[in-house]
Amino acid sequence: xxxxxxxxxxxxxxxxxxxxxxxxxxxxxxxxxxxxxxxxxxxxxxxxxxxxxxxxxxxxxxxxxxxxxxxxxxxxxxxxxxxxxxxxxxxxxxxxxxxxxxxxxxxxxxxxxxxxxxxxxxxxxxxxxxxxxxxxxxxxxxxxxxxxxxxxxxxxxxxxxxxxxxxxxxxxxxxxxxxxxxxxxxxxxxxxxxxxxxxxx
Numbered sequence: 001x002x003x004x005x006x007x008x009x010x011x012x013x014x015x016x017x018x019x020x021x022x023x024x025x026x027x028x029x030x031x032x033x034x035x036x037x038x039x040x041x042x043x044x045x046x047x048x049x050x051x052x053x054x055x056x057x058x059x060x061x062x063x064x065x066x067x068x069x070x071x072x073x074x075x076x077x078x079x080x081x082x083x084x085x086x087x088x089x090x091x092x093x094x095x096x097x098x099x100x101x102x103x104x105x106x107x108x109x110x111x112x113x114x115x116x117x118x119x120x121x122x123x124x125x126x127x128x129x130x131x132x133x134x135x136x137x138x139x140x141x142x143x144x145x146x147x148x149x150x151x152x153x154x155x156x157x158x159x160x161x162x163x164x165x166x167x168x169x170x171x172x173x174x175x176x177x178x179x180x181x182x183x184x185x186x187x188x189x190x191x192x193x194x195x196x197x198x199x200x201x
Contacts, residue, residue, distance in 0.1 A: 001035070003081045004020075004022060019043065023073050025070040025073070025074055026051060029048070050066025050067070053066065071095065074089070075093075076099075078106065080108070084111065090115075093114070122183055123185075127181065128180040159177060160178060161178045
């Protein structure tokens, strides 16, 4: 709720008073009751029927309708606070951008950055040196500034990013703080434009 409250406060700084209305998509009915109790100044809208059958009848007709309705209503929101590790969240974000001119910054993911299934590994350059750790917190090697590494998911592990590292001939999954990384673009040669590489346009 921290990011939800921050969103409303940023709007109120501009002199606008908004009723705090939140569409809540969850498969835990207890979360709905807890939030309504903790935040009485908020109005929570939720699909209670979908929430109740989510864990037992997700693959049923009603369960499928519940997922689709959640995605639709989330895409109609002005701002999304969710987990990009969730397919539902990412699809709602994509649909929201498809229906609006630019909603690319109208979200806050509380775990992973945006990605799509089967995409290429993301390429990052190291900004600060870091002694990386494997899953057992055993030092494996130093990563240094301007090193390039490839990641599937970034910021999914409490602020850390994991990548594959070759240590003593063995591939070990190691980690480093995500803030020490900067994403870079992939570059590929394209023969059709080689004649323009050294020309001044």
